[in-house]
Every structure is written in C-alpha cells, then in structure tokens.
Amino acid sequence: MKTLQQLRDSVDQVLWKYEIKQRDANIKLTAKYRDELQDVYKDWLEEFLVELDDEDDKQEYVAAALLLLGRRLKELQRTRLLEAFNVGLAGDPASPEALGELARHIREQEEYIDSSLLPHLEEHFLNRLDELEEIGQEAFEESLLKRAYRVGKYAGGFWGALQGAQVWISQDNRVCTWVSLDDPATCVDCAEYHMKEFTKATLPTLPGGDVQCDGSCRCLLIFEGILEIWPYQGGP
Numbered sequence: 632m633k634t635l636q637q638l639r640d641s642v643d644q645v646l647w648k649y650e651i652k653q654r655d656a657n658i659k660l661t662a663k664y665r666d667e668l669q670d671v672y673k674d675w676l677e678e679f680l681v682e683l684d685d686e687d688d689k690q691e692y693v694a695a696a697l698l699l700l701g702r703r704l705k706e707l708q709r710t711r712l713l714e715a716f717n718v719g720l721a722g723d724p725a726s727p728e729a730l731g732e733l734a735r736h737i738r739e740q741e742e743y744i745d746s747s748l749l750p751h752l753e754e755h756f757l758n759r760l761d762e763l764e765e766i767g768q769e770a771f772e773e774s775l776l777k778r779a780y781r782v783g784k785y786a787g788g789f790w791g792a793l794q795g796a797q798v799w800i801s802q803d804n805r806v807c808t809w810v811s812l813d814d815p816a817t818c819v820d821c822a823e824y825h826m827k828e829f830t831k832a833t834l835p836t837l838p839g840g841d842v843q844c845d846g847s848c849r850c851l852l853i854f855e856g857i858l859e860i861w862p863y864q865g866g867p
C-alpha cells in the first residue's frame with residue numbers, strides 16, 4: 632500500500648502534468664490566433680494592392696482601406712477573445728462581473744487597434760508610397776507585408792483573456808502568483824513580475840498585456856493550491 636505522502640506525490644504528478652499540458656495547449660492556441668490575425672492582414676493587403684493602382688487619391692484610399700482592416704481584425708478579435716475566456720474558465724461559471732471585465736478587455740484591445748496599430752500602418756504606408764518610385768514595386772510590397780509582424784502582436788490579448796478569466800471570476804482578495812517560464816526568452820517585465828503575488832486590484836497588467844513580450848508571453852497567473860505543485864524551478 633502507498634503511504635499518504637506517496638499518494639499525495641502521485642496526485643501532484645497528475646495535476647502537474649495536467650497544468651503543463653494545458654499551458655502548452657494554450658500556447659498553441661495563441662500561436663494559431665497570431666497566424667489568423669496575420670492572415671487577415673495578408674488577405675487584406677492583397678486586395679489593397681490590387682486596387683491601389685486604380686485609386687487617384689492614394690492618401691484617402693489608404694485611410695479608408697485601413698478602416699476596413701480594423702473592422703476585420705476587431706471581428707476576429709471579439710470571437711477569439713471570448714473563446715480564450717471560455718478556455719480560461721475551465722468549466723467554472725462566469726459571473727456578470729467577469730463578463731464585464733472581458734468586455735472591457737476586448738474594448739481595450741480595440742482601442743489599441745484604433746489608436747496605435749492603424750495610425751502606425753497609415754504612416755508606414757504613406758511613407759513607402761512616397762518612396763515607391765525610388766524603391767520599386769517589389770520592395771514596396773515586401774515592406775508592407777512585413778507589417779504582419781506588428782498585427783500578430785495582438786495575440787497578447789488572447790493570452791490575457793486566457794489568464795484573466797480566473798482573475799475576473801475570483802474574489803477581490805484572492806491571491807495569484809505571476810509565474811514566468813524564467814528562461815532566456817522571458818522579457819524584462821515578466822522577469823520582474825515573476826513569483827510576485829497579486830490580487831485583482833494590484834495586478835499591474837495581464838500576461839501578454841503591458842509587457843514587452845506582447846503576444847509571445849507565456850506567463851501564467853497561478854492561484855493557491857496549484858502553485859505548491861508548480862514546477863517553476865527546474866521544470867520541463
């Protein structure tokens with residue numbers, strides 16, 4: 632017969648493996664969403680380039696086309712962030728407050744698209760258009776295509792909804808610990824938050840949020856009960 636400690640160890644092993652599996656599955660889901668965001672951009676860019684030649688007022692056309700891009704990105708974002716929230720709930724019931732937090736999170740991501748991404752792309756596109764004769768069509772298109780990278784950063788909002796779900800349904804005083812992978816790919820912000828304890832009120836941002844690794848963040852918010860078995864030191 633197993634001793635109590637052995638039993639506890641084996642239960643811990645199962646939970647531990649489950650957590651690792653879930654984390655890896657979520658990292659894959661986030662990567663898939665990053666690809667989707669970039670595909671929306673690439674498809675849009677293809678249409679944009681076809682029509683660009685026919686447009687007399689290029690500046691106006693760029694502005695209008697970017698509004699369309701923003702709309703498409705937001706549509707995808709709303710669908711996927713809700714899905715991420717559901718995965719993050721892991722079967723726990725959503726409260727009205729949590730749904731409110733999710734709505735705020737989605738709105739915040741939309742505001743970033745409007746206030747950061749679209750103006751950035753507009754400036755980039757207009758600058759490249761100015762140089763078009765000088766650099767040639769191929770370099771022009773290549774330069775615009777490379778901006779897909781920037782669009783992909785919005786995958787951080789997905790990771791945030793995954794990690795935020797449990798925070799949003801939790802009591803105000805419930806403590807969670809920010810756990811990074813603490814490896815060379817961990818950014819300076821995440822390294823600073825690593826192993827620090829927060830509550831809903833003191834959490835500086837969500838993983839994948841206001842951190843330098845953006846959509847590549849793999850940090851978790853771990854609540855009591857799980858942290859004790861979390862292999863944050865020397866884990867796989």
Ligand SMILES: [Zn+2]
Pocket residue numbers: 811818821838839842844847848849850
């Ligand atoms: Zn991180």
